[in-house]
Amino acid sequence: MADEVEDPGVDPVAVEEYGDPDVNRKFERFRGKHPIVVRGLKNAFGEQVVHEDLDLEVKRGEIIGVVGGSGTGKSVLMRSIIGLQTPDEGDIEVFGRSITRGDPEDVVGVRNRWGVLFQGGALFSTLTVGENVEVPLKQFYPDIEPGLMHEIARYKIMLSGLPEEAVAKYPSELSGGMKKRAGLARALALDPELLFLDEPTAGLDPIGAAAFDNLTKELQATLGLTVFLITHDLDTLHEICDRVAVIADRKVIAVDTVPNLMKLDHPWIQEYFNGPRGRAALTAQALDELRRHMDQPVALNAIKALDKSNDRKA
Numbered sequence: 658m659a660d661e662v663e664d665p666g667v668d669p670v671a672v673e674e675y676g677d678p679d680v681n682r683k684f685e686r687f688r689g690k691h692p693i694v695v696r697g698l699k700n701a702f703g704e705q706v707v708h709e710d711l712d713l714e715v716k717r718g719e720i721i722g723v724v725g726g727s728g729t730g731k732s733v734l735m736r737s738i739i740g741l742q743t744p745d746e747g748d749i750e751v752f753g754r755s756i757t758r759g760d761p762e763d764v765v766g767v768r769n770r771w772g773v774l775f776q777g778g779a780l781f782s783t784l785t786v787g788e789n790v791e792v793p794l795k796q797f798y799p800d801i802e803p804g805l806m807h808e809i810a811r812y813k814i815m816l817s818g819l820p821e822e823a824v825a826k827y828p829s830e831l832s833g834g835m836k837k838r839a840g841l842a843r844a845l846a847l848d849p850e851l852l853f854l855d856e857p858t859a860g861l862d863p864i865g866a867a868a869f870d871n872l873t874k875e876l877q878a879t880l881g882l883t884v885f886l887i888t889h890d891l892d893t894l895h896e897i898c899d900r901v902a903v904i905a906d907r908k909v910i911a912v913d914t915v916p917n918l919m920k921l922d923h924p925w926i927q928e929y930f931n932g933p934r935g936r937a938a939l940t941a942q943a944l945d946e947l948r949r950h951m952d953q954p955v956a957l958n959a960i961k962a963l964d965k966s967n968d969r970k971a
């Protein structure tokens with residue numbers, strides 16, 4: 658969970674140990690409270706205003722889910738944060754540096770500190786999985802010798818839950834779930850502090866989606882990542898998100914835990930979280946929680962009663 662620390666966002670040990678500012682930059686880790694701060698964002702395409710006066714602060718170490726109806730601008734928000742979309746107004750800071758106003762050199766220094774899994778994986782079809790993972794390594798660290806580069810790529814691929822054989826495979830030889838994991842391995846190539854995931858479980862079956870959620874949670878906890886996760890998947894929101902930002906009416910209208918959001922009166926929020934699918938996801942999460950406590954008689958009895966009631970309905 659996010660750590661509430663107030664400081665300038667620069668690791669003082671790194672600054673002290675290396676006099677060269679370029680070296681400092683390479684080893685910097687963000688220690689501030691909010692690795693992403695968006696203020697007064699406006700994005701428009703011609704007459705169509707997608708965002709207006711949108712604010713968002715992401716806490717260090719959290720998994721923040723981003724939800725909203727189709728076309729509300731979730732992907733455009735992510736693209737703005739990673740510098741692929743120039744906003745019409747507003748300011749975006751990542752690791753305390755302005756993406757929108759900053760010196761381009763500075764932005765390059767920040768870019769190797771995040772990883773992105775785009776929708777569909779966005780792998781290069783003519784490269785093997787291993788070569789795909791090496792792309793960012795070659796871009797940012799061209800001097801790493803090839804043997805070490807292969808080894809780093811192999812490690813990231815296995816960290817993403819793929820078998821070793823996947824290293825030499827081409828994207829066309831992978832299932833949908835494996836492609837996502839390969840995309841994740843590439844996003845992790847540079848040991849990012851910040852991970853962006855755009856609909857990572859879309860198109861996966863429920864078992865594959867749950868496995869990917871578990872992997873995301875595990876990586877966040879073990880690697881100390883902050884995760885910005887766009888999703889429509891209610892199970893993902895319930896299972897792994899610390900907080901959820903809701904985009905509607907061109908803004909972030911609320912950021913909170915799922916239970917707190919469910920109490921809000923906004924029509925879209927009510928329909929989304931308290932509609933039939935929202936309730937089913939909540940029941941599934943409650944059942945999972947009970948199963949984790951199967952050794953306790955109360956939990957066991959509750960599960961038996963629910964199973965019986967489901968049998969009767971079937």
Ligand SMILES: Nc1ncnc2c1ncn2[C@@H]1O[C@H](COP(=O)(O)OP(=O)(O)OP(=O)(O)O)[C@@H](O)[C@H]1O
Pocket residue numbers: 702707725726727728729730731732733734
């Ligand atoms: N490059 C672009 N040029 C013109 N319009 C764009 C561009 N990129 C996005 N849009 C428009 O901006 C709006 C928001 O798009 P975006 O992809 O961010 O939505 P989204 O919330 O991610 O949707 P979904 O949940 O369906 O993926 C859409 O109406 C889209 O058509």
